[in-house]
Amino acid sequence: MLSDATTNCFIRDGICARHPPCCMLQIFSLKLAKLYVDGSSVELYGYVAARDGLDPLLNYIVNVSRDDPIVVEQGSLINMTGPKRGIDLCDSILIEYDMRIKTGEQEKDDLQLIDGVSAINGVPLWDRCTFTNRIHGDYGAVDLTASFLQQAFEASVEVVVSEVHSSFNLCLVCFIRGLNEELRLFDGAIGEARSLKRSVVAVMEDSWMDLKFKVGSESSISAEHWCSFKADNHGHATQEINTGFGLISVKVIWSTLNL
Template sequence: MHRLSSTTRPLLTFMASAPPYWSPAALALRLLPLKVAHIPDVRHVSGFPRGYRNIASTRRGAKGKPNRGLPISSTKNHSAISQGMKKVEARGTTLEVRRSATKERKWAVVLSNDEEDVSPVEILPKSTHRDGSLYNTSTHVWKRNYQVADRSETRVEPMMLSNPTNCTIRNGRCTQHVPRHMLQCFSIKLAKLFVDSGTVELYGYIAVRDGLDPLLNYVVNLSRDDPIIVEQGSLIKMSGPKRGIDMYNIILIEYDMRIKTGEKEDDDLQLIDGISVIEDMGGLWNCAFTTRIAGDHGEIDFTSSRVRRAVEATVEVTISQVQSSFDLCLRCFIGGFDEEIRLFDGAIGESRGLKRSVIALVEGSTMDLKFRIGAESSAGSAEHGCSFKADTHGHATRGIKTGFGLISVKVTWSTLIHGF
């Protein structure tokens, strides 16, 4: 299947194939209680590999829960379900496969029946960092289209159309700068850890490359000199994205996360490494889905949603007139979703501005910010909140006065720039 972008955007040509959801093979696979991600051997180099797992195509029920028995991506090797299992018990109990640490990276994960909300994701062949295969752009067209050898950060800034001068207003609305389909990341979690220690020092990055500008748009970016200490089940602090993620073309999720174990980087353990794909055709919109990225020493859960007719909200929070130190947890909820976006969780000891956050939400919907504030070393806390209605341009401000200090919130609205 060949797809062309708009003539106002860089020309991107992709080729991919997967069994239709209604095909006999796919229907048969839907009856299986297991979900397996398998990367077949791929010899063609003209585009994306055949049978790659579209991590945004999960079919779900009315409440956003995935239907049990999703089709797996490869129809060539159905016997894979019976290979490599270490433990298989009766239906309704844990079904488990530990992926072997091989360079072929064929096995991702077989999910437990108790983890209905999670689907496995495939890693594109020849897309790993440590062996250098990602940077060989002669092997796949998509590597050149998305400039994967270029390690620069995206050049596009947020709020680029927050105050445009060329609007066309009809019936009180701007028709010149319209909402775009966007991707919103809710959370990233260390789902599984295949090492004996209870906690680990984690560093590395997770970034997206989209059709607006294929350079790296970091969602997580942790240096080896400043890793985070996490345990299995912990959320991984998101540092981005820097600007809204365009869902107009196929999106690449690029990741290289490692566990720090000693003085030298060569001794560190690889958590996840490679590139996966989110498709802009088919699947669900305005519904959160969780996918699991498997690696040699652990697994990461990535919860996100493809949002139709979205605008970009840039949230800036300033804490001033601080009376005493306090703990602050700032959560964001966007209209139509139960999932929270954790914007900040830490201690405030002096007046300061928090990290700027960029959120994608449907035009006209509501964004709620909830501030949970408590004294340090105190079990009690109070919650304050403010709400904003999503618009295409302009900004809105709110002020919250607490016993610990003054919280000022500014939200700037913008649509994504076209034809960058």
């Protein structure tokens, strides 16, 4: 949204004054904190999503079908597939969830992990306040860790592995300067040229977003590669990283939720 400056913009000293930063919620992680079933890991499916004042439709953070559940151990992170756009926190928002543990052939045999709605109100929160809310359920609990950012822009991160010389493992982690939490964007194996899932990150005005690419294989020591991008309300920036295993292209598109 508004990644390209338009005739609606008002440029002052090279900066658009008509599309300022806004209050945003940045979700860093969802963790399977507790399990009240036998075994150390389970097959999970279901969803966690946000509803804000910009759009009443669900903005999915996690969305997993029963036909393709994810295996998660107690104490481990639940892989986040979203959000698809920034989460506006100028007013109260709702976090809606329905996650289940697959136990049998039919859905009626499955166990309810968490189910319900939680409200988050940005008014009483401090800027750059990081908090963890525990969502309790019948057969376990999930920890949601997030930050309230009073003046933030939306960064859409697009990563393409354009060349692969040999298969390698890639872990991509995002850091927002001024906050202590890390955001895992990808963790898996790369065997051929491909695009990773698009990620959306909230970054404070006048701050930077740092991306750490940790690459390696079973026969080599992992190496770290970094690239950084400064927050803006319009435009985009690109960088390329040659890892030795292949070539990675990074594009960050900046936008604002303010119309």
